[in-house]
Structures are given as structure tokens and as C-alpha cells.
């Protein structure tokens with residue numbers, strides 16, 4: 001009896017070892033520990049220099065990762081350039097002249113390829129770079145489970161339909177999150193990503209001048225912020241690409257000020273401020289506005305959840321040599 005139990009425990013240990021060695025379709029925190037031991041250091045250095053060159057790039061990387069994961073899963077489809085037989089996602093409406101950070105991923109990928117050729121996927125690089133970008137901006141640190149592989153295709157239509165728009169109502173945004181296995185609480189927490197970065201005027205301008213068709217601004221917009229946003233975005237077409245901070249108090253710092261701003265009717269996007277119009281989401285916003293540690297902890301957990309959407313593992317997909325093209 002004792003012998004049987006012993007034999008059984010040896011067999012199950014061997015099975016576990018097999019699963020960890022050859023992959024069982026699950027992500028693994030130690031995935032590259034043996035095959036690319038310097039990976040985290042290479043990525044950290046790359047993100048650090050990119051931020052030293054331009055602070056905003058931290059925000060851009062965070063958004064790039066979000067837009068990767070929401071379209072066909074976290075598999076690097078957004079990184080693919082258009083070809084004669086592939087319409088990629090870079091020109092989809094939510095991405096074109098808007099999503100940024102591709103050159104940073106190219107640079108880090110080149111450094112990683114030098115140290116460990118054909119080993120680390122582009123989507124894992126983007127996921128780790130995003131974690132570092134948030135941390136280096138003052139946000140939380142979280143361990144990233146790894147082993148995602150790069151996809152073989154992209155889908156412009158899916159980018160247009162699956163990514164949320166700042167002009168749609170909360171119910172629509174929520175159903176897009178639910179379709180990816182996230183929930184209403186994740187909508188609130190992850191919208192907290194807007195604690196860093198900028199928005200172009202055209203993404204919120206209709207709130208400033210003619211929200212109701214009768215020439216009035218959005219009544220949910222605090223009046224002193226209204227004045228300053230009208231200064232950045234005058235009522236003429238050539239202001240459409242001017243930039244306003246999404247968190248008007250501390251745009252460079254990853255903190256909970258975004259939520260304090262929402263409580264004060266100072267959210268910039270309509271899709272931000274509507275989080276205060278629903279009782280459930282408003283209660284979450286109020287909680288995060290009062291507790292920085294609670295927000296940082298919940299944000300890290302939701303980021304890990306988002307980074308697992310639709311991942312490709314095991315033998316499927318590939319490890320791209322260049323993030324811009326399938327091998």
C-alpha cells in the first residue's frame with residue numbers, strides 16, 4: 001500500500017516535470033529562465049531608455065499591449081505590418097495615427113534576438129515591456145506568466161469591432177470587455193490606465209462645444225477643465241490632433257489621481273466620465289479614488305488577467321524573428 005502510494009507519487013512527479021519541461025498549454029513564470037536568463041534585464045533597460053527619451057512612451061506601450069490583447073488575443077497581431085495579402089491592424093480606426101511604441105518593441109526585440117535568437121515571442125516582449133513601463137511610471141510591479149507565442153495573422157475588421165470607442169455607451173464598452181472574459185470591475189480598474197498618457201482633441205472635442213446639438217458642452221464636464229480643454233482644442237478642425245493629458249492632475253505619474261478626477265467631473269473622455277453615472281462603477285471609482293494601494297493591487301491583478309486573453313501556447317503559432325512580419 002505504502003509502496004503503491006510511493007510509486008504513484010513518483011509517476012505524478014514525472015508527469016509534472018514533463019508538463020513543465022514541454023509545456024501543457026499553460027503560461028509559466030519561469031518560461032525563459034533557462035533559455036533567456038537575461039530577458040528581464042534586457043527588456044527593463046530598453047523600456048528605461050525609451051522613457052528617458054520620452055516619458056509618454058510608457059503610456060503608449062500600455063495601450064499597445066491592451067490593443068494587442070483585445071484583438072485575436074495577446075499574440076502580437078497588432079505588431080504586424082500590412083503586406084500585399086494581409087490587411088493588418090495598424091490602420092484600423094482605433095489604431096491609425098494613434099497607437100504608438102512599435103519602434104521601442106523593434107529595438108528591444110533586436111536586443112533580445114542578439115542574446116537569445118528565435119526564443120522569445122514578440123507578444124511576451126510587449127507584455128513584459130508594459131509591466132516595466134507601468135512600474136517605471138510609479139505604478140505596481142507584478143510577475144508576468146510567460147510562454148505566449150506569436151500569431152500568424154491579423155484582422156483589421158476585428159480591431160474595428162472589438163476595441164472600445166470613447167463615443168460608445170458604458171454598456172457597449174462593458175460587453176466588449178465581457179466578450180474577452182473580463183468583467184465590469186475590470187472595465188473600471190483598467191480604465192485607470194488613463195492615469196498616464198494623452199488623448200488627441202478629436203477623441204473628446206464633441207464634449208466641449210456642441211454635445212447636445214444645441215451648442216452646449218457636456219454637463220458632466222467640470223467648468224474650469226472645460227475652459228482649459230477649450231484652450232488646447234479650439235473649435236476648428238486643425239486642433240484635432242492636439243494633445244491633452246488624460247489625467248489632468250498628474251499625467252506622468254501612475255497613481256489614483258485619474259479616479260479623483262472622475263469624482264470631480266474632470267474625466268477627459270466621455271467613456272471615462274460615464275463611469276460615474278452607473279451606481280456600481282461609481283462605487284468602484286470612489287473606492288479607488290480613496291485608496292492608492294487598493295488601486296495598484298487591483299490594477300496588477302486585472303493586467304495579468306488581460307495578458308491571458310486568447311494566448312497561443314505550446315506548438316501553435318511561432319516565435320517571430322521580426323515583430324513586423326510572420327516568419
Ligand code: HEM
Nearest residue numbers: 059060063066098164165166190193197198199200203271
Ligand atoms: C474602457 C475603454 C477604453 C476606451 C474607450 C479608451 C479610449 C482611449 C482613447 C480615445 C485614447 C486616446 C487615443 C488618441 O488620442 O490617439 C486612449 C489613450 C490611452 N489609453 Fe485608453 N481606452 C480604454 C481603455 C484603456 C485600457 C484598458 C488601457 C490600458 C490598461 C488604456 C490605456 C490607455 C493609455 C495609457 C492611453 C494614452 C496613450 C498615449 O499617450 O500614447 N485604455 N484611450
Ligand SMILES: *[C@@H]1O[C@H](CO)[C@@H](O)[C@H](O)[C@H]1NC(C)=O
Nearest residue numbers: 035036037038039041115116
Ligand atoms: C547576461 O548579461 C551579463 C551582463 O551583461 C553577461 O555577462 C552574460 O554573459 C549574459 N548571459 C547570457 C546567458 O547571455
Ligand SMILES: *[C@@H]1O[C@H](CO)[C@@H](O)[C@H](O)[C@H]1NC(C)=O
Nearest residue numbers: 049050053054055057103104
Ligand atoms: C525619442 O522620442 C522621440 C519623440 O519624442 C521619437 O521621435 C524618437 O524616435 C525617440 N528616439 C529614440 C532613440 O527612441
Ligand SMILES: *[C@@H]1O[C@H](CO)[C@@H](O)[C@H](O)[C@H]1NC(C)=O
Nearest residue numbers: 154155156157158159161162
Ligand atoms: C476577422 O474578424 C471579423 C470580425 O470579428 C470576422 O467576422 C472575420 O471572419 C475575421 N476574418 C478572418 C479572416 O478571420
Ligand SMILES: *[C@@H]1O[C@H](CO)[C@@H](O)[C@H](O)[C@H]1NC(C)=O
Nearest residue numbers: 165167168169171172173175
Ligand atoms: C451599442 O450597442 C448596440 C447593440 O449592439 C448598437 O446597436 C449601438 O449602435 C451601439 N452604440 C454605439 C454608440 O456604438
Ligand SMILES: *[C@@H]1O[C@H](CO)[C@@H](O)[C@H](O)[C@H]1NC(C)=O
Nearest residue numbers: 222224249260261263264265
Ligand atoms: C475637486 O474639485 C474641488 C473644487 O474644484 C477642488 O477643491 C478639489 O481639490 C478637487 N479635488 C481633487 C481631488 O482634485
Ligand SMILES: *[C@@H]1O[C@H](CO)[C@@H](O)[C@H](O)[C@H]1NC(C)=O
Nearest residue numbers: 276277278279280281282283
Ligand atoms: C443609483 O443611485 C441613485 C442615486 O443615488 C438612486 O436613486 C438609484 O435608485 C440607484 N439605482 C440603483 C439601481 O441602485
Ligand SMILES: *[C@@H]1O[C@H](CO)[C@@H](O)[C@H](O)[C@H]1NC(C)=O
Nearest residue numbers: 280281282283284285287294
Ligand atoms: C469598496 O471597498 C470596500 C473595502 O474597502 C469593499 O468592502 C467594497 O466592496 C468596495 N466596493 C466596491 C464597489 O468595490
